Amino acid sequence: MSAASGKTPAYYVPEQSKLPIWMAFALFLTVIGTALMLQKGAGMTDSHLGIWVFFAGALVLAATMYNWFVIVAKENMAGMNSAQLKASFVYSMKWFIVSEAMFFAAFFGGLFYIRLFELPWMAGEGAKAVTGMLYDGFTYTWPLLTNPVPSEVPGPREAMHWMLPLINTIILVTSSVTLHFAHHGLIAGHRSQLKKWLVATIAxxxxxxxxxxxxxYEAYAHLGLTLNSGIYGSTFFILTGFHGAHVILGTIMLIVMAVRxxxxxxxxNDHFGFEATAWYWHFVDVIWLILFVLVYLI
Structure with a gap:
C-alpha cells in the first residue's frame, strides 16, 4: 500500500494466453526427440525420427519464446508494469539462476562421486571395494581410455586436450567484460558504447x-570420444553439452537485447530485461570456469 495515497498500487494482470501450453508442448517434443536419439544406438529406433521430433520441438519453443518476449516487451514499453510487478521479475530471475546453479551442481556432484568413490571402489580401494566388475585387472585412472582396456569395454582413444578449451575460456571471460562495458554504457546514457560492446559480446x-x-568434431573424428565411449565420454558431453545449450540460450537473449x-x-532507470540477460550470461561464464577446471584440468 502506498504511504502517500493510502491506496494499493495497481498490479497489471495480463490477459489469458495459450503460450504456456505451447511452451509445455515444445518441451515435451524436445525431451521425446532427445530420448529417441539417445536410444537409437540401443536398437530402439532405426530412423531419424528422434532428430525430426527434437527440431520440431526446438522450432515450436523458439516461436513461443519469441512471441512471449514480444508481448512482455510491449507491455513494459506501454507502461503497464508497476513497481510491484517489476520486483516480481527480479525475484523470478534470481530464483531461476539459483535453480540453474542446482542443475549444474547435480552433474558436478555426479562427476565428483564417480571419480572419488565409485571407480576407486571398483578398482579395489576402500571397504566397499568389489574388484573385477569391469574386467580382470582393472585399475583406476582418469580418464578411462581404450588402451590398455579390453576392446569390448567402450572408451575413448585419447582424452580431450585443454588448449582449445583454454582459448574458449579466454573468449567467454572476455565476453563478460564486454557485456559489463555495454551495461555501464546503458546506465551512463552512452548509447553508442552500449551498442558497440553489446555487438562485441554477441560476436x-x-x-x-x-x-x-x-x-x-575433433572428439568424434579423431579422439574416439563420443557420448557412448564409457563414463568419461558421457560425463564430458553431458557437462559441456548442457553448458553449450545454456550458451546458445544466452546468445539468443543477447541478440534479442541488441534488437531492442x-x-x-x-x-x-528501466532496463531489467537487459540486466537479467547480463546476470544470466555472467552465471554461464562462472559455470564454465568451474567446468573447465573439473573436466579439462583435473
Whole structure:
C-alpha cells in the first residue's frame, strides 16, 4: 500500500494466453526427440525420427519464446508494469539462476562421486571395494581410455586436450567484460558504447559456440570420444553439452537485447530485461570456469 495515497498500487494482470501450453508442448517434443536419439544406438529406433521430433520441438519453443518476449516487451514499453510487478521479475530471475546453479551442481556432484568413490571402489580401494566388475585387472585412472582396456569395454582413444578449451575460456571471460562495458554504457546514457560492446559480446559468444562445435568434431573424428565411449565420454558431453545449450540460450537473449537496444528500448532507470540477460550470461561464464577446471584440468 502506498504511504502517500493510502491506496494499493495497481498490479497489471495480463490477459489469458495459450503460450504456456505451447511452451509445455515444445518441451515435451524436445525431451521425446532427445530420448529417441539417445536410444537409437540401443536398437530402439532405426530412423531419424528422434532428430525430426527434437527440431520440431526446438522450432515450436523458439516461436513461443519469441512471441512471449514480444508481448512482455510491449507491455513494459506501454507502461503497464508497476513497481510491484517489476520486483516480481527480479525475484523470478534470481530464483531461476539459483535453480540453474542446482542443475549444474547435480552433474558436478555426479562427476565428483564417480571419480572419488565409485571407480576407486571398483578398482579395489576402500571397504566397499568389489574388484573385477569391469574386467580382470582393472585399475583406476582418469580418464578411462581404450588402451590398455579390453576392446569390448567402450572408451575413448585419447582424452580431450585443454588448449582449445583454454582459448574458449579466454573468449567467454572476455565476453563478460564486454557485456559489463555495454551495461555501464546503458546506465551512463552512452548509447553508442552500449551498442558497440553489446555487438562485441554477441560476436564472442558466436566464436565460442563455433569453437565448441569444432571441439566436438575433433572428439568424434579423431579422439574416439563420443557420448557412448564409457563414463568419461558421457560425463564430458553431458557437462559441456548442457553448458553449450545454456550458451546458445544466452546468445539468443543477447541478440534479442541488441534488437531492442537498436530500436531505442531501455533507459538508465528501466532496463531489467537487459540486466537479467547480463546476470544470466555472467552465471554461464562462472559455470564454465568451474567446468573447465573439473573436466579439462583435473
Amino acid at each position: 564472442l559468444a558466436l566464436v565460442f559456440l563455433c569453437l565448441q562445435a569444432y571441439e566436438y 537496444v537498436f530500436k531505442g528500448h531501455f533507459t538508465a
